[in-house]
Amino acid sequence: MTEKEITFTVNGTERELRVEPRKLLVHAIREDLDLTGTHIGCDTGNCGACTVYKDGEAVKSCLQFAPQADGSEITTVEGMEDLPEAGMGESDLHPVQEGFHEMHGLQCGFCTPGMMLAGKALLEEHDDPSETEIRQNISGNLCRCTGYQNIVKSIEYAADVLAGREPPESPVENPSSGVEATADGGEPDGGRTDGGRPLDLTREYPRGDGDE
Amino acid sequence: MKAAPFEHHEPSSVEEAVSLLESLDEPLVLAGGQSLVPMMRFRLAVPETVVDINAIDDLDYLRETDDHLELGALARHADVERSAAVAENYGSFADCAPLVADPQIRNRGTVAGSIAQSDPKGDWGSVLLAHDGEVVAHGPDGERTIPAEEFFLLPYDNSLDDAEIITALRVPASGDDEGSAYHKLKRKVGDYAMVGVAARVRLDGDEIADASLALTAVDITNVSVPDAADHLEGEVPSGDLFERAGELAADHSNPESDEHGSAEYKENMVRVLAQRALADAVRRARTDDPAGAVGSDQTAVGDD
Numbered sequence: 001m002t003e004k005e006i007t008f009t010v011n012g013t014e015r016e017l018r019v020e021p022r023k024l025l026v027h028a029i030r031e032d033l034d035l036t037g038t039h040i041g042c043d044t045g046n047c048g049a050c051t052v053y054k055d056g057e058a059v060k061s062c063l064q065f066a067p068q069a070d071g072s073e074i075t076t077v078e079g080m081e082d083l084p085e086a087g088m089g090e091s092d093l094h095p096v097q098e099g100f101h102e103m104h105g106l107q108c109g110f111c112t113p114g115m116m117l118a119g120k121a122l123l124e125e126h127d128d129p130s131e132t133e134i135r136q137n138i139s140g141n142l143c144r145c146t147g148y149q150n151i152v153k154s155i156e157y158a159a160d161v162l163a164g165r166e167p168p169e170s171p172v173e174n175p176s177s178g179v180e181a182t183a184d185g186g187e188p189d190g191g192r193t194d195g196g197r198p199l200d201l202t203r204e205y206p207r208g209d210g211d212e
Numbered sequence: 213m214k215a216a217p218f219e220h221h222e223p224s225s226v227e228e229a230v231s232l233l234e235s236l237d238e239p240l241v242l243a244g245g246q247s248l249v250p251m252m253r254f255r256l257a258v259p260e261t262v263v264d265i266n267a268i269d270d271l272d273y274l275r276e277t278d279d280h281l282e283l284g285a286l287a288r289h290a291d292v293e294r295s296a297a298v299a300e301n302y303g304s305f306a307d308c309a310p311l312v313a314d315p316q317i318r319n320r321g322t323v324a325g326s327i328a329q330s331d332p333k334g335d336w337g338s339v340l341l342a343h344d345g346e347v348v349a350h351g352p353d354g355e356r357t358i359p360a361e362e363f364f365l366l367p368y369d370n371s372l373d374d375a376e377i378i379t380a381l382r383v384p385a386s387g388d389d390e391g392s393a394y395h396k397l398k399r400k401v402g403d404y405a406m407v408g409v410a411a412r413v414r415l416d417g418d419e420i421a422d423a424s425l426a427l428t429a430v431d432i433t434n435v436s437v438p439d440a441a442d443h444l445e446g447e448v449p450s451g452d453l454f455e456r457a458g459e460l461a462a463d464h465s466n467p468e469s470d471e472h473g474s475a476e477y478k479e480n481m482v483r484v485l486a487q488r489a490l491a492d493a494v495r496r497a498r499t500d501d502p503a504g505a506v507g508s509d510q511t512a513v514g515d516d
Contacts, residue, residue: 021219063250064320
């Protein structure tokens with residue numbers, strides 16, 4: 001098997017690699033370039049964790065061979081902070097990254113890089129996408145925590161920042177917004193008496209017959 | 213799992229691609245690769261050589277001429293989705309594109325590759341059949357065109373010769389009096405069809421002058437409903453007429469029961485979707501908004 005020499009620009013830096021033709025782009029990015037922010041989830045093209053931004057569009061890097069990236073320009077999650085749009089919001093982050101931070105768009109974080117690059121691709125085309133458009137756009141990205149609600153809000157937040165609109169206030173407690181809130185995204189102590197308190201493992205919790 | 217080792221060739225012209233296909237041992241053509249790459253990783257496909265046609269810039273186009281809508285072999289699903297010509301005149305193409313997989317896959321996957329794959333659950337075959345389309349193929353003896361009716365032979369098998377590649381798909385230009393639609397039943401967003409129906413009608417005044425129906429995932433290949441034109445020609449569109457056409461489509465379908473639904477259920481869905489697709493096609497033929505939004509359930513459960 002002849003190895004192939006490929007040259008491509010990844011996050012603004014030209015990189016040269018020698019790869020077996022059968023090496024997937026996602027493996028070249030993770031293993032050869034050590035950019036492990038791009039994740040491998042399902043291995044079948046379903047989950048979208050391996051989504052990268054390539055030559056102006058979002059693609060799944062597990063569905064192409066590395067030599068197919070020869071001559072291309074790729075942005076991975078590690079490069080988002082260096083894009084021209086970065087810093088347009090409150091922080092130095094890319095507005096999409098800031099959106100995920102502010103709106104609590106992640107739980108375990110595994111799907112986050114793919115979700116963010118899918119979101120970036122959408123916002124290149126629409127500066128004011130509807131909720132339906134956002135949901136359609138991330139239909140190729142699975143979140144195993146099923147945290148879709150806040151992922152949608154995060155992309156809406158980024159759309160506001162990119163279009164120069166005032167983004168919504170973060171519902172979650174974090175230092176950059178200064179807004180107090182409970183960890184579940186609700187209002188501070190809104191109807192709950194244990195909001196924000198550390199979990200007491202010795203406490204006996206009441207047993208309801210519902211699905212609590 | 214990694215794909216088995218293979219040699220990767222990137223021809224820059226159709227002629228070069230064909231001569232590679234002629235000279236190499238058991239090559240496979242790689243276009244979008246959105247089905248082929250996972251098949252190679254599961255070792256369902258183990259080619260010794262891959263002829264990657266992505267560098268053949270001549271094949272990357274989608275255009276409407278006076279006679280045809282033509283998609284080059286590298287036209288991606290997303291190109292169809294974004295095409296103004298498609299949105300204006302080819303309702304079934306406009307319906308079908310966003311129902312294929314997901315945005316990232318539509319950015320890479322090609323329509324011609326999907327036709328070449330010849331999966332009976334693939335959506336584009338029915339759209340091509342309903343539009344009386346043809347496949348343009350290049351081989352060692354030059355170019356030939358294969359009518360869509362003669363293209364699909366068996367699941368994943370078609371009438372392309374070993375050293376031939378698809379260079380384009382072509383359908384006759386859609387007139388102002390024509391309309392078409394594609395309806396698909398699937399279990400979840402981005403899934404393959406459980407049942408799909410493509411319909412196309414041409415009106416002459418109040419009457420239907422010509423019509424066609426084609427079905428996805430209910431036979432061993434994408435299939436046309438043979439008597440659809442005879443059945444509908446000369447008739448004035450009505451709910452009763454569409455219902456009879458739906459019965460005809462269901463009679464011609466040959467679905468199999470599987471874990472997703474019984475044959476009876478699928479046959480019934482052919483009947484239902486054929487009526488809806490025909491109604492949309494007629495409505496589009498009558499209006500200036502041929503690819504206008506259609507109101508229907510595209511999913512089995514819930515909504516997009």
